[in-house]
Amino acid sequence: MPLVEYPDSESDEAGQSDAKTAQPEQAALKSTVKRRRSPSAQTDLPPLPSAFFNYYSTNARVGTSDNPSLHGGRKRTIPHVEGMWPSHVYLEWIPSQAESNSLHKLIQHVRDAINQNNNTRSKKLAVPKIVPSLESDLGAPLPLHVSLSRTLQIQTEDRDQFLDTLKSSVRKAAVTPFPITFAGLKWVPNFQRNRWFLVLGIKRSAPNELNRLLDACNEAAKRCGHPSLYIGGPGDGPMETDTEDETRKRRKTEAVEATDRSDRFHVSIAWNLEEPHEDWISLVKATKVDECISLPEAAFDAVKAKVGNAVHDINLNTRNATLVAAKRTKGTT
Numbered sequence: 001m002p003l004v005e006y007p008d009s010e011s012d013e014a015g016q017s018d019a020k021t022a023q024p025e026q027a028a029l030k031s032t033v034k035r036r037r038s039p040s041a042q043t044d045l046p047p048l049p050s051a052f053f054n055y056y057s058t059n060a061r062v063g064t065s066d067n068p069s070l071h072g073g074r075k076r077t078i079p080h081v082e083g084m085w086p087s088h089v090y091l092e093w094i095p096s097q098a099e100s101n102s103l104h105k106l107i108q109h110v111r112d113a114i115n116q117n118n119n120t121r122s123k124k125l126a127v128p129k130i131v132p133s134l135e136s137d138l139g140a141p142l143p144l145h146v147s148l149s150r151t152l153q154i155q156t157e158d159r160d161q162f163l164d165t166l167k168s169s170v171r172k173a174a175v176t177p178f179p180i181t182f183a184g185l186k187w188v189p190n191f192q193r194n195r196w197f198l199v200l201g202i203k204r205s206a207p208n209e210l211n212r213l214l215d216a217c218n219e220a221a222k223r224c225g226h227p228s229l230y231i232g233g234p235g236d237g238p239m240e241t242d243t244e245d246e247t248r249k250r251r252k253t254e255a256v257e258a259t260d261r262s263d264r265f266h267v268s269i270a271w272n273l274e275e276p277h278e279d280w281i282s283l284v285k286a287t288k289v290d291e292c293i294s295l296p297e298a299a300f301d302a303v304k305a306k307v308g309n310a311v312h313d314i315n316l317n318t319r320n321a322t323l324v325a326a327k328r329t330k331g332t333t
Helices: 009-037 050-055 097-119 156-173 209-223 244-255 278-285 318-331
Strands: 084-093 144-147 152-155 178-189 196-202 266-272 297-300 302-307 310-315
Touching: 084 156, 084 209, 084 297, 097 266, 097 278, 144 266, 152 156, 156 209, 156 302, 156 310, 178 266, 178 278
Parallel strands: none
Antiparallel strands: 084 144, 084 152, 084 302, 178 196, 178 297, 196 266, 302 310
């Protein structure tokens, strides 16, 4: 049986007659649908399950050469090399529709504040073109993330070893599912400083989950011969090709790195290609986010490792979380 049945030539006249009598009913139906779609009657749709984004984690490949015109002016920071898999470890956050609307409102507030400030100046400053990271080019919602690694280049034969090492390291950290609280707005560059990100900072929590997870991921990366995240200057961009001297310097830096990097953790909500003027950086940093929007909430129960186009989930220690919750309940009764 076909999925769609088409009328044959003998039923055309009957179909046309039925269509004329159905026009008032169709008009009424369209009016009802229009009312349901109006902003005043709109309600949030149920969120997509987290696993859905694992299967659609990247856009369709449009070429292996560096063609910025295909990517909004962005340049490929790591050249495409056969047999090398760009990889990234992160925590994923999928904003609700209401949270996404709030973030769009915050981005627009930044644009308006910059433009209003610029209009008061006799000598105008360059205004960055801020592009939200909340939707795809087709308007589909996109998940946001907290980085736990740089972009790593992993060879085909090393993928399983890296994933096994990462899983072991994360499980040893024994971090239970946890929420985060956002605080402050700022601009940060990528490693090569050819793209800037408008980001929400994250408050340090007492159990220190983010630092513990970062230590675990950095340890796994180091054991597999890759650079760590947040051990040098600002930025969270891709790995650069080290010379022998640079490799020694990096290892020396990693040996004495500070353990608290709470000021580095963030969620990127927008990006721009131009480096913002220092006045715009100061303006954004002074923005009181909680006065502009209701701060969203995010919670994590898994670390994600994206190797090429495949996304692997490493669940956090839910067993320990259950035990902790039981102890707390017992202590209050």
